[in-house]
Amino acid sequence: MNNHAIPIITIDGPSASGKGTVAYLAAQKLGFHYLDSGALYRLVALRALQDNIDASDEMQLAEIAGKINFSFENSLVWLDGQNVDSAIRAESCGEFASRIAHFPALRAALLQRQRDFCRLPGLVTDGRDMGSVVFPDAALKIYLTASVEERANRRYKQLKEKGINASMPNLLQMLRERDQRDSDRALSPLKQHIDAQLLDTSSLSIDEAVKQVLDSYAAAELHARARTNPVK
Ligand SMILES: Nc1ncnc2c1ncn2[C@@H]1O[C@H](COP(=O)(O)OP(=O)(O)OP(=O)(O)O)[C@@H](O)[C@H]1O
Numbered sequence: 001m002n003n004h005a006i007p008i009i010t011i012d013g014p015s016a017s018g019k020g021t022v023a024y025l026a027a028q029k030l031g032f033h034y035l036d037s038g039a040l041y042r043l044v045a046l047r048a049l050q051d052n053i054d055a056s057d058e059m060q061l062a063e064i065a066g067k068i069n070f071s072f073e074n075s076l077v078w079l080d081g082q083n084v085d086s087a088i089r090a091e092s093c094g095e096f097a098s099r100i101a102h103f104p105a106l107r108a109a110l111l112q113r114q115r116d117f118c119r120l121p122g123l124v125t126d127g128r129d130m131g132s133v134v135f136p137d138a139a140l141k142i143y144l145t146a147s148v149e150e151r152a153n154r155r156y157k158q159l160k161e162k163g164i165n166a167s168m169p170n171l172l173q174m175l176r177e178r179d180q181r182d183s184d185r186a187l188s189p190l191k192q193h194i195d196a197q198l199l200d201t202s203s204l205s206i207d208e209a210v211k212q213v214l215d216s217y218a219a220a221e222l223h224a225r226a227r228t229n230p231v232k
């Protein structure tokens with residue numbers, strides 16, 4: 001569990017909302033560490049696909065989650081020393097990750113591995129349950145979202161930039177199915193929790209969204225200081 005001396009900002013939200021981009025840039029501005037928790041679920045999915053592990057095999061998936069040798073270096077994702085940054089971003093990998101993410105044993109096997117990213121001077125992290133389960137004591141919790149049409153548009157442009165063709169109708173359907181699956185599961189569902197601030201970026205630029213996160217964090221810090229050192 002986080003000791004309160006290490007500030008944490010959690011940014012949860014649906015797929016292709018832009019939470020990873022905004023979290024990464026906010027971490028850079030603050031000089032904090034960054035954790036893309038979705039990448040961990042995607043790494044488990046990639047290894048399972050490579051080893052032909054069935055999406056219903058909770059125990060084998062949990063074993064993979066507990067023992068995969070991953071690292072985040074030079075803004076890339078590495079698995080057993082191999083650069084898998086592109087492989088884990090494939091929609092098929094994200095889809096498989098979403099299908100296996102409901103297993104309690106898999107989530108439990110990743111819990112401490114996520115908490116181990118909590119190091120001074122601070123951490124900004126994005127995912128589905130970072131503020132509700134992984135870091136419940138976070139200094140600031142944000143639920144970042146955008147309309148499904150805007151998210152499909154963002155994903156479409158993102159894939160096009162990588163030279164990957166996609167169809168908007170397919171992306172819309174895939175995002176709707178992914179949202180439904182991530183939200184309907186019993187454990188760590190995707191939803192805006194009561195103590196998370198809503199940030200709808202449908203009509204915001206990336207810079208505007210990052211500024212809102214930084215402003216909210218500054219306000220949260222001021223509030224925390226006033227609580228611990230009330231004006232006499
Ligand atoms: N406010 C914004 N306006 C326009 N484009 C944005 C905005 N925020 C992010 N993007 C772009 O949208 C795409 C998806 O962003 P990103 O990968 O950060 O989303 P995500 O929520 O982390 O996705 P996933 O959960 O599927 O990994 C990226 O190309 C990013 O540059």
Ligand SMILES: Nc1ccn([C@H]2C[C@H](O)[C@@H](COP(=O)(O)O)O2)c(=O)n1
Pocket residue numbers: 015016037038039041042094097098101126127128129130178182
């Ligand atoms: N904290 C998290 C992060 C991710 N997942 C699952 C659900 C997502 O569909 C999938 C891929 O995540 P993304 O890279 O799209 O953010 O992994 C989760 O259950 N909890």
